[in-house]
Amino acid sequence: MKKRPLGQNFLIDEEVADEIVASAGISKDDCVVEIGPGKGVLTHRLAEQAGRLIAIEIDPKLFGPIKKEFASQEHVEFILADALKFDFGSLPHPFKVVSNLPYYAATHILKRLITYRAHIQDMTLMLQKEVVDRFSAEPDSKEYGSLTVYLQYHCDVERVLEVGKNAFLPAPKVDSSVVKITPLEKPRVQTLDEKIFFKVVHAAFFHKRKMLKNNFKLWHKQFKKEKDHTFLADIDLSRRGETLSLQEFADLADFLYHSNEEFEK
Ligand code: SAM
16 A cells, blocks of 8 residues: 555545534634645635634645635635644744644644643644543553653643544544643643653653652662652652652652752752
């Protein structure tokens, strides 16, 4: 089969397209950014409902025809660019994002969008089901990982719709889900130093199957031993990273923040 490096699986199910756009809840007051308009199945619906639509497409072969098709619609603009590199801060804001994301780059594009969260009202996105499973995972499940923590720290995540492979042409290998992601005004948990928080999160999941005491070796000087157990900030390090809640990650980070201060004295 022909290789499709740009994740070009086009949505052909009109009902799914209607549902995606309906769940984005768009009005004439909204500026909407679409990533990867492709052949325009979402673009047409978005153009009808939004006050302004800006669509970013990487492939010149798709960009040319769609730009031409919408030439008479002044509130619709197309930008030929790579969403992985695009400066979303240069767009008028606030804006809503609606996209059937190219799956090869979906998590990277989403992480990039989250860095622009102050400009974004919400994002209605379709991506691989197993990635969405990770976004909405609870502690103690195999899907729970550093991506889950990153997303839930910054955003509310609501699952909207499940979509089978046959809704696309060509059909991808995996099923898809639509998710609505809304950036929070303040992170979900408070922590004294975000850098330490994410350092702890990445360390905790570095070897997913290992106990925290192995993943946290960097901080062994701050470990406390009691009977047969080792603790850091009252957290038993025989646990695994996937069992920690966001609040427990924040507790660990704040403990390390304070103990680093002591070490530096
Ligand atoms: N919106 C269309 C639909 O629903 O049928 C197309 C969706 S298709 C899954 C992904 C689209 O994103 C394609 O048009 C592809 O060319 C475009 N694309 C792929 N990588 C991109 C990138 N890095 N930046 C912007 N667009 C990209």
